[in-house]
Amino acid sequence: MKPLRLPAEDRQHLLTFLRDLVRIPSPSTQEADVAQRIVEELDTVGLPEVKVDPIGNVVTRIGPGGGPTLMLSAHMDTVRVSGPESWARDPFSAEVEDGLLYGVGSCDMKGGLAAMVYALKILKDLGADLKGDIVLSCVVQEEECEGLGTRVLIKESGIRPDWVVIGEPTDLNISRGQRGRLEMQVVTHGRSAHAASPHLGENAINTAARLVFGLEMLTEQMAEDDFLGPGTLAVTDISSRASSRNAIPDRCSLILDRRLTLGENETTALSQVQRVIAREGVGATVAVTEYRASSYTGYECQARKLYPPWVLSADHPLVDAAVRAAQMQLKRRPGITHWRFSTEGVYTAGEAGIPSVGLGPGKEAAAHTADEHVRLEDVYTAAEIYAQLALRLLGRA
Numbered sequence: 001m002k003p004l005r006l007p008a009e010d011r012q013h014l015l016t017f018l019r020d021l022v023r024i025p026s027p028s029t030q031e032a033d034v035a036q037r038i039v040e041e042l043d044t045v046g047l048p049e050v051k052v053d054p055i056g057n058v059v060t061r062i063g064p065g066g067g068p069t070l071m072l073s074a075h076m077d078t079v080r081v082s083g084p085e086s087w088a089r090d091p092f093s094a095e096v097e098d099g100l101l102y103g104v105g106s107c108d109m110k111g112g113l114a115a116m117v118y119a120l121k122i123l124k125d126l127g128a129d130l131k132g133d134i135v136l137s138c139v140v141q142e143e144e145c146e147g148l149g150t151r152v153l154i155k156e157s158g159i160r161p162d163w164v165v166i167g168e169p170t171d172l173n174i175s176r177g178q179r180g181r182l183e184m185q186v187v188t189h190g191r192s193a194h195a196a197s198p199h200l201g202e203n204a205i206n207t208a209a210r211l212v213f214g215l216e217m218l219t220e221q222m223a224e225d226d227f228l229g230p231g232t233l234a235v236t237d238i239s240s241r242a243s244s245r246n247a248i249p250d251r252c253s254l255i256l257d258r259r260l261t262l263g264e265n266e267t268t269a270l271s272q273v274q275r276v277i278a279r280e281g282v283g284a285t286v287a288v289t290e291y292r293a294s295s296y297t298g299y300e301c302q303a304r305k306l307y308p309p310w311v312l313s314a315d316h317p318l319v320d321a322a323v324r325a326a327q328m329q330l331k332r333r334p335g336i337t338h339w340r341f342s343t344e345g346v347y348t349a350g351e352a353g354i355p356s357v358g359l360g361p362g363k364e365a366a367a368h369t370a371d372e373h374v375r376l377e378d379v380y381t382a383a384e385i386y387a388q389l390a391l392r393l394l395g396r397a
């Protein structure tokens with residue numbers, strides 16, 4: 001094994017490709033144009049086996065067919081730009097300054113996606129003798145419903161990965177897990193009355209307020225995992241219903257974002273909230289929310305917002321292979337870490353039980369922020385690490 005190098009000419013092509021990706025807006029469910037650009041690039045670099053599946057994921061493959069399969073997992077969508085005025089640069093200009101490329105999605109995760117495309121080019125140009133396949137999956141709607149795109153891909157395509165590498169930002173360290181996520185809705189019910197006589201009604205907002213304080217107290221009861229840290233709960237939305245602004249609301253809804261650490265699940269999370277409701281003695285219900293959307297291809301998506309936590313053990317051969325591949329290219333040992341945010345791993349590792357690790361250019365803290373950026377040198381290095389890792393897992397020599 002020796003270090004691989006992405007040639008200067010391909011670095012230039014990768015940069016052009018990445019700048020195009022950043023310039024094409026691709027919020028979740030609106031990935032059509034960026035998908036088209038990815039298909040074009042895969043064709044340009046000489047990867048002819050490109051498919052767009054029913055939900056709109058772009059998938060390609062190299063290898064002999066049969067044998068073990070490594071999946072390189074990327075997502076094409078980005079979050080929406082809520083406050084462009086907070087950016088020092090145009091979020092879609094893909095400006096490069098001092099070796100950093102700026103723009104929405106540059107770090108999360110168009111940089112990782114572009115690196116994965118060029119990892120395949122490195123392997124193709126090497127003419128590597130592989131005993132299995134490398135599948136690149138560029139999925140839709142990760143930002144709104146992580147795991148959905150990969151679930152559809154795996155269920156409908158017949159692709160059965162043996163290992164998954166997720167290219168979300170890790171600053172080129174190895175991530176071997178993340179907390180899961182559960183979104184719940186709590187609804188309180190009251191009784192409407194004229195606001196001039198509030199004592200005749202029962203205010204659903206006041207009831208919800210009592211629950212908000214009760215839920216805050218739950219923080220001390222959250223399970224804690226040595227590696228992933230504690231579970232958390234946050235009230236992230238509140239809305240109410242009343243016949244007018246001078247009527248007592250008869251319904252109030254709270255949205256809860258619950259991060260699940262290892263050992264926590266839907267049952268533990270729901271029963272904690274139910275206990276708060278019972279303790280306060282109020283009329284309220286709690287349920288897991290649902291994600292519903294049409295993909296850009298018109299595929300109707302429906303999924304419960306339940307995303308399990310996952311951890312791959314530190315001594316798993318995939319972690320070892322990823323560390324060695326990164327070390328070979330970086331000339332230093334990468335850190336082993338976990339993500340604070342959520343990724344496609346909730347499906348690949350959390351649900352399907354496929355050994356998964358994360359490795360990508362960019363810092364996790366830069367994702368979803370104004371002036372999001374990625375270091376170009378790290379994008380090129382990521383391409384080399386992915387190719388190096390593929391050779392370690394699938395090379396014959």
Ligand SMILES: [Zn+2]
Nearest residue numbers: 075108109168
């Ligand atoms: Zn991401």
